[in-house]
Structures are given as C-alpha cells and as structure tokens.
Amino acid sequence: MLQLARNFRALLGQSTLLPFRQPRTRRRHRLVVTHQSIYLSHLPGPFAGLRLVHLSDIHHGLYTSLEQVERVVDLANRLCPDVVALTGDFVTQSPNYIAPVARALGRLQARLGIFAVLGNHDFRVGADAVAAALERHGIEVLRNRSVQIRSLQASLTLAGVDDFSYGQDSLRMALRQTIVQEATILLSHNPAVAVQAAAFGVDLVLSGHTHGGQLRLIRSSFPRAFARRRGLRPRFRHGWERVGDTQLYISRGIGTVVVPVRFRCPAEIPVLRLETRNHQADPTSEPHAHAGS
Numbered sequence: 001m002l003q004l005a006r007n008f009r010a011l012l013g014q015s016t017l018l019p020f021r022q023p024r025t026r027r028r029h030r031l032v033v034t035h036q037s038i039y040l041s042h043l044p045g046p047f048a049g050l051r052l053v054h055l056s057d058i059h060h061g062l063y064t065s066l067e068q069v070e071r072v073v074d075l076a077n078r079l080c081p082d083v084v085a086l087t088g089d090f091v092t093q094s095p096n097y098i099a100p101v102a103r104a105l106g107r108l109q110a111r112l113g114i115f116a117v118l119g120n121h122d123f124r125v126g127a128d129a130v131a132a133a134l135e136r137h138g139i140e141v142l143r144n145r146s147v148q149i150r151s152l153q154a155s156l157t158l159a160g161v162d163d164f165s166y167g168q169d170s171l172r173m174a175l176r177q178t179i180v181q182e183a184t185i186l187l188s189h190n191p192a193v194a195v196q197a198a199a200f201g202v203d204l205v206l207s208g209h210t211h212g213g214q215l216r217l218i219r220s221s222f223p224r225a226f227a228r229r230r231g232l233r234p235r236f237r238h239g240w241e242r243v244g245d246t247q248l249y250i251s252r253g254i255g256t257v258v259v260p261v262r263f264r265c266p267a268e269i270p271v272l273r274l275e276t277r278n279h280q281a282d283p284t285s286e287p288h289a290h291a292g293s
Contacts, residue, residue, distance in 0.1 A: 030266040031072070031254070033079070036240060038247060039277030040203045042183040044154035047274055053081035053110070054270040056189075056208025057253025059121065060101035061092035064255035069104045072254055072269070077109050079271055083149065084110040086139065087208045088119025088163065088189030092257065095125045098133050106137025112149050114139045117160040119189035119209065121257075123168065142187060144173040156183040159202075164190035175200055191241075191250045198246035205248045206272075212238035212252030216264040238268075 053076050060069050076084065086105065091097040108114050116139050122130040131141040140147065142160025149156050157178045162168035169188065178184050184202050186193075191207035241248040252268040 030262070031075070032266045032268050033075070034268055034270045035273070036249065036270060037273045037275055038204060038240075038249070039275050040183050040247075041277065042181060042203055043274055043276045044151075044156065044183065045276065046151040046154040047149075047156055047183070048276050050082045050112075050274040051080065052083045052085055052206075052272040052274065053079050054085045054087065054206055054249065054251050054272060055254065056087040056251040057089040057119070057211060057255050058101060058105075059089055059092045059253075059255025059257060060097045060104075061094065061255075063092070063257075063260035066100050066104060068254075069101055070107075073104055073107050076269060077107070079269070081110045081271075083112050083158075084108050084114040085158075085185075085187055085206050086114070086116035086134075087187050087206055087251065088117050089121040089208065089253070089255070090116075090119070090130055090134070091125055092121050092255070093125065095129055098125065098130055102130075102133035102137050102139075105134065105139060108139070112151070113147075115147070115158055115160065115187065116141045117187040117189055118143070118163055120163045120165045123163050123166045127162070127168075142174070144168075144170040146174055146177055146184075148179075155179075156185065158185050158187070160187040161193060164188065164193050169193060171196055171200055175202070191248060194241070194243045194246060194248045198244040202246050205246060206251075207248065208251045208253045210237050210250055210252075211256065211262075212250075212265045212268070214256060214262055214265055215259075238265075 055076060058064060058069055060066065090101050116134055118127050118130060131143065134141050143162050146157050146159035149158055159174040161171060161174050185204045186197050186202045188205055188207050190209045194205045197205050238250045238252045249270060249272060251270050252265060254267045256262060
C-alpha cells in the first residue's frame with residue numbers, strides 16, 4: 001500500500017493535471033451536493049417526497065480532519081433530511097479516530113432517524129468498536145438486520161449488511177423480517193452486493209466504497225482498475241445504476257485513501273428524493289449538483 005501511494009505521488013508530481021496547483025485546499029476538499037429522484041413502485045404514498053441524505057466513506061484520519069467531518073455534518077443538517085443513511089468507512093488506519101468521528105456524526109439530525117452500516121476500513125480497525133461508538137451517539141447500526149420506518153399507517157423497510165469484502169454480509173438475515181410488497185432499501189458499503197440484492201427483490205441499494213475512482217485521469221484506466229481491484233463490475237463506480245428491477249446509488253463519498261487527492265471526482269453528498277412510479281420507469285433526468293461549503 002505504501003509503495004502504491006509513493007507511485008501515485010510520483011505520477012501526480014510530474015503531471016500538469018495536479019489538482020493542488022490552484023488553490024490546493026479548495027480543490028482537494030471540493031464537495032458537491034447531488035440531487036437525484038428515485039422512483040420506487042412499492043413506495044407507500046405517505047413516503048412520497050421523502051428526503052434521504054446519503055453520507056459515505058468519511059475516512060476520518062490522516063487525510064480527512066475532524067474539522068472537515070464537522071463541516072459535512074453541518075451541511076447535511078442544512079439539507080433538512082427525513083432520513084440519513086451512512087454507508088461505512090468512518091475511519092482509516094487507527095482506532096484513535098473512532099470516538100471523535102462518532103461524536104461529530106452524533107450531531108446529525110433527521111426526522112425519521114439516522115442509520116449506518118460498516119465498511120471494510122471499519123472492520124480493519126475494529127468493527128465492534130465503531131458500531132458501539134456510533135450507537136452511543138444515537139446512530140442505529142444495521143448489522144445484517146432491518147428496521148421498519150413508519151409514517152402515518154404506512155411503513156418501509158430499511159435493511160443493512162456488514163461488509164461484503166470481509167465476507168460478513170448476510171442478506172438472508174438482513175431481509176428475513178421484510179414484508180412482501182413493502183418497499184425495501186438496503187444499505188451496503190460495497191455495491192457488489194447489488195446483484196444478490198436484486199435476486200432478493202430489494203427496491204434500492206445505497207452504497208459507497210468505490211470513491212467514484214477518486215482519480216479520474218484523462219484517458220486513464222484507473223477508475224476501471226480501481227473497481228476491478230475491489231471486486232466490482234467496472235460500471236459499478238458511482239451514481240445511479242439498475243440491476244434488473246433493483247436500483248442502486250453509489251456515492252463518491254467524502255474522504256480519500258492511498259493518496260489525499262481527488263481529480264475530476266469531487267467528494268459528494270447525495271440527496272435522494274423518493275417518489276412513487278410504475279416499476280418500469282427510470283429517472284427521467286440526470287442528477288444535478290451544486291458545490292457545497
């Protein structure tokens with residue numbers, strides 16, 4: 001890993017595309033809020049218009065400071081979410097970062113709740129410790145289980161699985177209490193689970209993990225190689241996808257790994273607006289974005 005980081009730094013140091021040239025801090029920490037409508041055929045009427053803010057891959061550590069995390073939390077709260085979904089990789093490298101990031105994320109506010117799953121980096125530093133810290137600050141961690149979110153007389157299922165790449169995910173356990181014909185949203189750090197989720201009839205999968213490629217160099221195969229290395233089909237990089245009748249949204253996430261650089265791939269907070277529509281319909285417009293603070 002260290003040698004890979006050195007190789008990337010050497011490559012970027014020789015490139016005229018280096019994002020730190022102008023100005024360094026602003027370009028490195030650029031954050032975009034992406035608005036996307038998601039149409040679900042099983043969504044009950046009372047949930048139409050539900051506003052879900054999706055945060056992923058925070059990677060608090062050497063490259064993502066606590067100040068940056070706190071700014072992300074402030075921005076997420078200003079978006080007035082009904083639900084906040086956190087799809088893993090809260091920390092990088094050291095368990096010392098667990099308590100501070102959990103405390104910062106504990107300031108998130110959402111009308112119907114804040115829910116999380118764990119990522120591969122969380123397992124690397126201590127999955128139980130990360131989950132316990134988040135729970136202490138009011139964040140419900142879904143480890144191969146589901147909850148029902150209720151509004152008026154209606155409900156939808158929100159399920160979550162542990163990390164796919166560590167072999168800790170169990171869709172069967174997570175979905176065993178789901179109700180037939182009820183809309184089901186699955187949180188999974190790794191989007192590779194989407195193929196199996198489609199077989200289970202999940203309506204929507206929310207994931208991160210890929211960072212959108214992180215470095216999208218011109219005429220470069222890096223995003224494709226990055227996806228292959230993480231066990232994904234190359235097209236599973238970022239944004240909206242469909243696998244059969246199951247929809248998938250992959251966030252580019254907040255933080256970085258290997259090198260503290262993003263190029264042509266800014267950090268992202270997706271804001272998903274859930275709507276009811278016939279199951280054959282896809283979103284009719286491209287997601288639109290604006291820069292965050």
